[in-house]
Amino acid sequence: MQSDDPANLAEGLRPLLVRVNHMVRRRSPGWDLTAAQTSVLTTLMDRGPIRMGELAQHERVRMPTVTSMVTRLERMGLAERNPDPADRRAVLVGITEDGRRQIAELVAERNDYLAALLGELSAQERAHLAAALPALSRLLELDPGHEPRVPNTTDDELARR
Secondary structure (H helix, E strand, O other), X not given: OOOOOHHHHHHHHHHHHHHHHHHXXXXXXXXXXXXXXXXXXXXXXXXXXXXXXXXXXXXXXXXXXHHHHHHHHHHOOOEXXXXXXXXXXXXXXXXXXXXXXXXXXXHHHXXXXXXXXXXXXXXXXXXXXXXXXXXXXXXXXXXXXXXXXOOOOHHHHHHHO
């Protein structure tokens, strides 16, 4: 039986979360988007058009890095820059409809893959995972840097289907 000691749980949980994340990301080899580009597009989808500085801060990168990433995404037709109506000197970055479509397809593909794997587990194993979901959600809420997701994002839409 595993201990419920926080240090033991952290030691067991962290590598599993990393491996599950990598496993799911590897299932999209045909996509031309990097993990960083996918993260930026997901942020733009969740938060709506935002200033470059806010995007850089959210992605934990420097301004030149986010500027370069947004430029590449613009060239791909997935993101767009527009003047900020509140301050015409500032720029807002948003996701295009094509960007939304690509992220939705990517998320659906990854969800389908994960659902197929979950289908291989026993009903009891799936029940254990389902029972852990509220605690994992709460864990995210306890993070001081936690930012609640905006409703109606791709993951939320897919969860309702």
